[in-house]
Amino acid sequence: MSKVFTARHAMGVRVTGEALVAKDGFSARYDLNRIDGVFSRPAHKLAGQSYVGKILVLDTAKGGVASAWMLHEMQSRAKVPLAIVFNTVNPILAQGAALGDVTMLAGFDEDITAAIPHGARVEIDPEGKTIRVL
Amino acid sequence: MKLNDEEKAILAGDQGEVMRVALQHQLKVGTFFGAADFVPVTQAHIMADTESLGPAGVEWLEKLAAAGGKNQVRIPTITDPRGTDFSKAKQLKQADWMLSLERRAIDAFVKLGVSMTDTCINYQTIQAPTRGEHVAFGDTGVVIYSNSVCGARSNFEGGPSALSAGLTGRTPRYGYHLDAHRRATLHVRTGWTPVTLNDWGALGGVVGKLAGNYWAVPVVEGLDRAPTSDELKHFGAAMASFGSSALFHLVGITPEASRLSDVADANLPTHTVSKDDVVALHKHYKVEKDVDVVVFSAPQLSLYELRALADLCDGRRFRIPLLATTSPQVKPDADRFGYTKRIEDAGGTVYSGMCFYQSYAREIAEANGWKRLATNSAKIVNILGGYGYVPMLATMEECVAAAETGRIA
Numbered sequence: 001m002s003k004v005f006t007a008r009h010a011m012g013v014r015v016t017g018e019a020l021v022a023k024d025g026f027s028a029r030y031d032l033n034r035i036d037g038v039f040s041r042p043a044h045k046l047a048g049q050s051y052v053g054k055i056l057v058l059d060t061a062k063g064g065v066a067s068a069w070m071l072h073e074m075q076s077r078a079k080v081p082l083a084i085v086f087n088t089v090n091p092i093l094a095q096g097a098a099l100g101d102v103t104m105l106a107g108f109d110e111d112i113t114a115a116i117p118h119g120a121r122v123e124i125d126p127e128g129k130t131i132r133v134l
Numbered sequence: 135m136k137l138n139d140e141e142k143a144i145l146a147g148d149q150g151e152v153m154r155v156a157l158q159h160q161l162k163v164g165t166f167f168g169a170a171d172f173v174p175v176t177q178a179h180i181m182a183d184t185e186s187l188g189p190a191g192v193e194w195l196e197k198l199a200a201a202g203g204k205n206q207v208r209i210p211t212i213t214d215p216r217g218t219d220f221s222k223a224k225q226l227k228q229a230d231w232m233l234s235l236e237r238r239a240i241d242a243f244v245k246l247g248v249s250m251t252d253t254c255i256n257y258q259t260i261q262a263p264t265r266g267e268h269v270a271f272g273d274t275g276v277v278i279y280s281n282s283v284c285g286a287r288s289n290f291e292g293g294p295s296a297l298s299a300g301l302t303g304r305t306p307r308y309g310y311h312l313d314a315h316r317r318a319t320l321h322v323r324t325g326w327t328p329v330t331l332n333d334w335g336a337l338g339g340v341v342g343k344l345a346g347n348y349w350a351v352p353v354v355e356g357l358d359r360a361p362t363s364d365e366l367k368h369f370g371a372a373m374a375s376f377g378s379s380a381l382f383h384l385v386g387i388t389p390e391a392s393r394l395s396d397v398a399d400a401n402l403p404t405h406t407v408s409k410d411d412v413v414a415l416h417k418h419y420k421v422e423k424d425v426d427v428v429v430f431s432a433p434q435l436s437l438y439e440l441r442a443l444a445d446l447c448d449g450r451r452f453r454i455p456l457l458a459t460t461s462p463q464v465k466p467d468a469d470r471f472g473y474t475k476r477i478e479d480a481g482g483t484v485y486s487g488m489c490f491y492q493s494y495a496r497e498i499a500e501a502n503g504w505k506r507l508a509t510n511s512a513k514i515v516n517i518l519g520g521y522g523y524v525p526m527l528a529t530m531e532e533c534v535a536a537a538e539t540g541r542i543a
Contacts, residue, residue: 030519091289
């Protein structure tokens with residue numbers, strides 16, 4: 001039986017993909033090489049890994065307001081995550097997801113970075129506000 | 135969300151496509167966060183350097199401006215630093231395409247009625263908000279200062295949302311617009327009061343890391359004096375950068391926390407922060423001796439910071455670049471008072487209307503051969519690691535000395 005986790009906040013369209021999971025933060029400006037589509041901040045737990053087309057499952061949104069534009073810019077070059085799932089989101093990443101049409105879930109009763117195995121295939125249903133391990 | 139008649143009409147297109155797009159974006163964000171309704175705002179501040187926008191963001195702005203017709207922002211709407219100082223772009227070795235993108239973005243903003251103030255210290259230079267004033271500010275440093283020091287009410291409003299707020303004159307009522315979110319969630323005790331700006335920034339960074347997310351509100355107790363505006367500028371900017379924090383309280387200092395009990399319940403988790411924690415943060419970054427470039431930026435320097443910098447530059451001759459950024463409002467005074475000349479006579483450069491990390495930091499590093507960077511900004515050391523720099527945090531004095539010797543003490 002597959003595991004299903006329900007979020008308090010959701011937007012976007014239903015997607016299925018590989019989960020890239022870390023108990024770490026996320027900022028498009030601070031953490032990414034957006035040209036190459038990889039995590040680039042050396043101290044980040046996903047440093048060196050490609051985020052393109054992946055479902056990021058991370059602890060919290062971090063950093064500056066630039067991410068509100070950057071998800072849209074990354075989407076225009078197809079160098080964007082398929083979806084982002086947070087334990088805790090901030091307005092910037094939500095605003096960025098709204099402009100960039102990136103599916104997003106946030107706010108869980110459990111630590112979602114511990115609940116979803118790294119590399120697992122998952123499905124996100126924003127209408128039901130759920131993430132399911134397939 | 136509960137919509138009034140005007141908002142329903144805007145969504146129906148009665149006030150044109152620009153207004154419809156703006157309110158639709160705000161509705162999407164407000165619905166995500168469970169906002170009950172919209173709250174009127176009096177000012178908006180837009181972060182929109184073109185490194186962040188990219189060509190796609192500039193095209194989005196241009197489409198909005200073209201569709202706007204007579205639709206312009208309906209409240210004072212100002213801008214964060216741009217991605218260049220056009221008069222000195224060649225010195226930075228910025229490419230023509232970057233400048234072209236900047237010019238296109240500026241043209242679009244002007245058509246939409248936005249005032250190009252190009253500053254992240256608007257609370258020091260344009261108009262500080264007042265206690266209880268609802269605003270829609272971008273730049274995390276601007277938001278945390280306005281919320282905490284001024285007692286104003288804003289969430290982090292990214293560029294598209296801040297522009298939307300300027301156009302519609304409102305923003306979704308969630309987060310720091312609500313009393314409930316302004317209560318402290320952690321209690322930080324410190325028996326140590328910083329002296330230098332880098333130490334104030336580092337203390338903010340340590341508290342930000344403890345807070346850990348946007349919704350956490352630290353209340354700090356134990357400072358032995360009222361900090362200056364510049365000290366709180368660095369403290370807040372670093373806290374927002376390291377922790378994504380948007381509000382802090384200082385007991386007996388900031389307006390909502392005359393007493394601890396004004397903002398804190400008795401059973402809050404308590405942390406103790408000491409000078410050792412601040413020293414440890416510095417050590418984490420100070421990993422090299424040689425320095426390629428010295429940067430004073432993030433936030434832009436006030437007139438008083440430029441005065442202090444000019445004092446340190448007298449009689450020196452720099453062998454590596456020293457860059458200082460300030461706002462277009464401060465720069466003319468720095469020129470008039472001779473600060474700019476004294477800094478530039480030593481070999482430094484004062485840039486106006488830009489901020490270092492928002493100015494294609496990765497590309498100018500490659501073009502200029504910059505990697506090891508010394509600064510007194512805790513905010514910027516947190517940012518620049520992701521851009522391939524080895525950033526080092528030190529006092530303004532140590533940074534100026536490094537510009538002269540190429541090495542940091």
